[in-house]
Amino acid sequence: MSKNIVVSMLTNKCPRCREGKLFVSSNPYNLANITKMNDACPICGQPTEIEVGFYVGTGYVSYALTVAYFVSTFVAWKVLIGMTFDLDDNRILYWLFSAIALVILLQPIFMRLSRSIWIAMFVSYNKNWKEEPLEYNERMDEKMKEH
Ligand SMILES: [Zn+2]
Numbered sequence: 001m002s003k004n005i006v007v008s009m010l011t012n013k014c015p016r017c018r019e020g021k022l023f024v025s026s027n028p029y030n031l032a033n034i035t036k037m038n039d040a041c042p043i044c045g046q047p048t049e050i051e052v053g054f055y056v057g058t059g060y061v062s063y064a065l066t067v068a069y070f071v072s073t074f075v076a077w078k079v080l081i082g083m084t085f086d087l088d089d090n091r092i093l094y095w096l097f098s099a100i101a102l103v104i105l106l107q108p109i110f111m112r113l114s115r116s117i118w119i120a121m122f123v124s125y126n127k128n129w130k131e132e133p134l135e136y137n138e139r140m141d142e143k144m145k146e147h
Contacts, residue, residue: 003127005120012112014041014048015120017129022048022116028108035111044129050122061114066103069110073099 003018014020020043025033035055037048049055074095077083083091103110126132 003125005125008125009113009116009120012116014044014046015116015123016046016126016134017041017044018125019043020046022119023112028112031108034108035115037115045134046123046129047134048119050119055115055118058111058114058118061117062110065110065114065117069103069106070099073102 005015005018007013008015008018012022014022020038020041022037022041023033024036024038028034039049040047077091077095077099081091081095083089083095085092
């Protein structure tokens, strides 16, 4: 199993052990459970909600992902299909419509990816997660301290 950080984020794995699943359902298109996360990593016990409202900040990640998506599809379309700004050339519109349709279809994946990237920015990989205890800090939600 790969422990690469990019693979770990893309597959929605816990950033601490890179093995446990962050989400309850592994299918992002299970619409009732898109953002339903395990309370803690089922493998190493890392809490997924580090503090109350922790995932509010994912909006920034999601925005950055969306911008990157539009830029890269624009470049890919220009290279592979071509487009000009001439009025009788509709290829730029075809790109726009397909890119918008696809971004809507990809929303569940983007939402999960944003959360995986977000938590990975706060929780670092610990290859000795089996031996070392979880790090608790003042950011941790009160309910987590009771455990
Ligand atoms: Zn874990």
